[in-house]
Amino acid sequence: MKMAPKLVLYEFVASPPVRVVKMLAKSLNLELELKPVNLMNKEQYNPEYLKVNPTHTVPTLIDNGLIVWDSHAIMIYLMDKYAKNDSMYPKDLVKRAMINKLLFYDASIFDKMIGMMRPIFFGDVKELTDWQKASLVDSYESIERILDGNNFVAGNDVTIADISLVVTLTSANCIVPIDFKKFTKIAAWIKIMESFPFYEPNVVGLKLHAEIVKKFLNE
Numbered sequence: 062m063k064m065a066p067k068l069v070l071y072e073f074v075a076s077p078p079v080r081v082v083k084m085l086a087k088s089l090n091l092e093l094e095l096k097p098v099n100l101m102n103k104e105q106y107n108p109e110y111l112k113v114n115p116t117h118t119v120p121t122l123i124d125n126g127l128i129v130w131d132s133h134a135i136m137i138y139l140m141d142k143y144a145k146n147d148s149m150y151p152k153d154l155v156k157r158a159m160i161n162k163l164l165f166y167d168a169s170i171f172d173k174m175i176g177m178m179r180p181i182f183f184g185d186v187k188e189l190t191d192w193q194k195a196s197l198v199d200s201y202e203s204i205e206r207i208l209d210g211n212n213f214v215a216g217n218d219v220t221i222a223d224i225s226l227v228v229t230l231t232s233a234n235c236i237v238p239i240d241f242k243k244f245t246k247i248a249a250w251i252k253i254m255e256s257f258p259f260y261e262p263n264v265v266g267l268k269l270h271a272e273i274v275k276k277f278l279n280e
């Protein structure tokens with residue numbers, strides 16, 4: 062008899078941090094029981110959901126009663142609890158510090174990006190300001206420098222920081238297109254990331270995200 066999955070993920074398919082968690086779960090071969098939260102219908106504000114995640118965001122993971130939200134915290138938890146080897150998030154202090162700084166950087170570009178899209182998704186703003194667009198390009202410049210001399214963002218091995226940043230970047234690309242002729246290291250790295258089997262959850266979600274962004278920015 063098939064055992065019921067014990068890992069529950071509250072999700073919205075287009076959400077970038079949800080895709081991050083799905084990619085890592087796929088790479089760790091973890092089965093997720095997906096529970097949709099329709100952000101467009103403001104379901105994240107349902108009182109039952111607010112009990113699970115008081116910050117009204119997805120993703121939220123529940124593992125046997127333990128609630129973890131924020132994709133970065135979820136990735137660290139899943140790696141520490143379920144990874145058969147630690148290559149994507151090594152226990153080595155120095156390697157971990159290299160990854161952590163990128164996860165925190167991702168969280169802050171993410172917040173910037175989410176912050177600027179919120180009034181567009183949930184309010185009546187139709188356009189980003191020049192400053193908002195420039196701040197995304199500034200992030201592209203930072204990532205291009207981060208990739209200088211490395212195959213991946215934290216060195217020569219793929220880690221959870223690559224998962225976070227590739228999802229952020231490919232999502233940001235729908236808002237302010239990345240000039241791939243200029244950002245050649247980003248272009249090459251995205252291609253490598255796309256070649257991993259665990260990249261698949263980013264494909265459908267990213268397409269939906271692009272459609273939502275287009276609809277809201279062009280109305």
Ligand SMILES: N[C@@H](CCC(=O)N[C@@H](CS)C(=O)NCC(=O)O)C(=O)O
Pocket residue numbers: 076077078100105117118119120130131132133168171172175
């Ligand atoms: N830093 C968080 C960001 C979570 C987040 O802002 N998620 C968005 C969707 S991409 C959300 O749920 N927004 C709904 C809201 O803010 O009400 C993470 O990495 O999980």
